[in-house]
Amino acid sequence: MATTNDEIELELLPFLRVYKSHRVERLLGSPVVPPSPEGDSQTGVSSKDITLKSPSLLSARLFLPTTTTTTQKLPLLLYFRGSAFCLESAFSFIPHRYLSLLSARAFVLIVSIEYRIAPEHPLPAAYHDSWEALQWLLSQSSQGSLTTSSNADQPQQLDQWILDHADFDRFFIGGDSAGANIVHNVAMRASSAGLTSRIRGMFLSQPYFWGSTRIGFEAGRPDVDLISRIWVFVSGGAGLDDPNINPLAKEAPRLAGLGCSKFVLVCVAGEDTLKERGKAYYEELKKSGWDGEVDLFEVEGEGHAFQTLDTESGNSKLMIGRLASFLNQ
Template identity: 50%
Template sequence: MASTIEIENKSKEIETEILPYIRVYKDGTVERLMESPIVPPSLQNPETGVSSKDIVISDHPSISARLYLPNSVQSNPKKLPILLYFHGGGFFMESAFSFLDHRFLNLLVSEAKVVAVSVEYRLAPEHPLPAAFHDSWEALNWVTSHSNSSDTNTEPWLHDHADFKRIYIGGDSAGASIANYLALRAGVETLKGNANIAGAFLSHPFFWGSTPVGSEPNEGASHLHARIWKLVYPSAAGGIDEPTMNPLGPGAPSLATLACSKLLVCVAGKDALRDRGLWYYDAVKNSGWEGEVKLFEVPDQDHVFHIYNTDTTAAKQMIARLASFLVSI
């Protein structure tokens, strides 16, 4: 039987839809058609032993996060690296509290032995970009503010267990685009606590542009990625070439200013975004950036495969590679 909401929405006028992902009605109602369910945090996850809890970073704007702590802290008092993580979903779907991201972070934190902060940033179209970028910058500064030991208003898991000389940022798809934005912004703005970003990983980054790269189709504004970008950032001055979507677009900051010493770019062989990820990796290498950039490609896999199918050999290899990167400094 159809729900009351479904019946009501059948009579509404659709403003835009990108199937099978999202439908937006002219009255402002939004239907997200493909999302994993929200799940609660847990103390000592049965599979990994990782503990998690939800916290509020800011009320205005509304920014929250799920924190993760490996069970190794019980037996080892050594301070751990910090991972500030950003989920994917095209800037319009999914959540830091979703089943898929919760499962992935539990596995990654268990293997890497890091303290993780998974950010719940605001989503488009209710909160169009650059809201997610601004929320993520606030979240990064909230984390780095804990590096000042004289501040009494701190989160205990960070204050007691985190090594603020080893701050990492990273994300998948749209989350990878956020990580790139933060690394570039931190290159020109000082973070709270005068903290530095040690490294960043970009998994299957959601980059695009008006000029095709590699094997990308020449479909212009009709392409799925261009339609998503128009939905999530309708005011973007450069359209699909706005620098947060096209890091080599007109007016984009130099990649030589990335504010980290290590960078890992991950691509998947069957991902429609693969060539754009390779293009970004080559651009960083040739930018004059003084850090160390590595590429990790998993053939015969599709976009964010390691989030959807964590039990596969390929996903385990991907998680192991991310884990090794997070303890490499």
């Protein structure tokens, strides 16, 4: 007979179950895979894991394409993965495969952050970790050489790949789904911190934005209730018009203050319920008075996060190609 601790307290299908014992059973996600320091067999992209020097000991996976010299400078992307704030890892197979392909196609150095996830760490934990990662990464631009600690248990203060290859004049932030939500929230905070000029551009791919009032074709979609429940779950009970999930809410900071200096790309998928929110964000940013160039890229006939789940399809290659061209402007 099952004990009380084995009883289900909450189900968020098809994602996860939470038991009364506080055990979390994740039903979706890909396995953790090791980095490829000698180069990925498909793309040639090298990857490694690092620990950031910060109070919470954040970690990240770095992706470096094959360069012609040991000091060749590349665009730099700080990336935030998706998966609903409660699944996957920066070290999981799906984001690893996707970012290896993006790094090779765009010829860009990528830093993918391992932020904390719900329900063990409800929001704003992921926002805090991502902001800390942005500050750490920007601090690397002012450092001149790699220093090592006398204590082997302490994390590196600097990273040699970043020192050798990162062009901080071409620094971008980007993410998919929940990661795109993080991109927006980090950029708004960057503006308040006076860092707008440091971020050249940002992309938001199928961003996880929502609200209490249905717009466009949302009302007839079968996953509307699930999208709402996910937010309430990962945020610890925040409302659907919380500015973190609804950047167009009445109380949300105006998009004119977005902390990005030149370029924004919003990507949506034609069959994704979240498409309407991404398009509304694009339209509002375009007319907000923000002093930059904003573009919308829509791929018809595809669902949410299609380019990360099936990287070999024609539309996925089209999408990755559009991101690559964005990161090289």
